[in-house]
Amino acid sequence: ELKVEQNPLFLSMQEGKNYTIYCNYSTTSDRLYWYRQDPGKSLESLFVLLSNGAVKQEGRLMASLDTKARLSTLHITAAVHDLSATYFCAVVSNSDEKLTFGTGTRLTIIP
Amino acid sequence: DTGVSQNPRHKITKRGQNVTFRCDPISEHNRLYWYRQTLGQGPEFLTYFQNEAQLEKSRLLSDRFSAERPKGSFSTLEIQRTEQGDSAMYLCASSQAGNIQYFGAGTRLSVL
Numbered sequence: 664e665l666k667v668e669q670n671p672l673f674l675s676m677q678e679g680k681n682y683t684i685y686c687n688y689s690t691t692s693d694r695l696y697w698y699r700q701d702p703g704k705s706l707e708s709l710f711v712l713l714s715n716g717a718v719k720q721e722g723r724l725m726a727s728l729d730t731k732a733r734l735s736t737l738h739i740t741a742a743v744h745d746l747s748a749t750y751f752c753a754v755v756s757n758s759d760e761k762l763t764f765g766t767g768t769r770l771t772i773i774p
Numbered sequence: 775d776t777g778v779s780q781n782p783r784h785k786i787t788k789r790g791q792n793v794t795f796r797c798d799p800i801s802e803h804n805r806l807y808w809y810r811q812t813l814g815q816g817p818e819f820l821t822y823f824q825n826e827a828q829l830e831k832s833r834l835l836s837d838r839f840s841a842e843r844p845k846g847s848f849s850t851l852e853i854q855r856t857e858q859g860d861s862a863m864y865l866c867a868s869s870q871a872g873n874i875q876y877f878g879a880g881t882r883l884s885v886l
Contacts, residue, residue: 704879705877705878705879705880706817706877753816760829760830760869760871760872761807761822761830761832762807762809762817764817764818767814
């Protein structure tokens, strides 16, 4: 059974600082996604990572994938308040199409 | 393209009642997924369709739950004899096979 773990679960950061969220998964996968969720809202797709060494960047967020280590990272550069949200990684196993989500990282940016 | 649409947004029901939710996917998407999310957790997979065929169901989907996608377009999720443990956000997503899943705003169910 595919398991996805994220850490940290909670993260408070000061504006302007850098930090990284980690996502580990237990079996081989050919796709990994990062989603953002604001309180009471649905999930917004941020990145899809398809291959080993893949790196995607959008604004202050950068995601990378190491399939050999079964690890993805979401790096936040010079955080701003608008980035406060819960971030989920989700993995698609090689045998089916369902997403298995991590527990999420609740990010709070403090002015 | 208006995205994935779910109705109702909120549903409050008494224990033992039946409820039905509707999901309208993005029009050209052939895959449709249902997930359930409880407070402080990530979404958990319930079931998915390719066109009108239901291809997989989670163990979470007890026999009180049934989902349909009769014409390969919209889908319904019905919960019979609701229990308090069914209280959650029910999320629908759609995709073209192998591509990003786009989520709707969800239906928040409260069972009293």
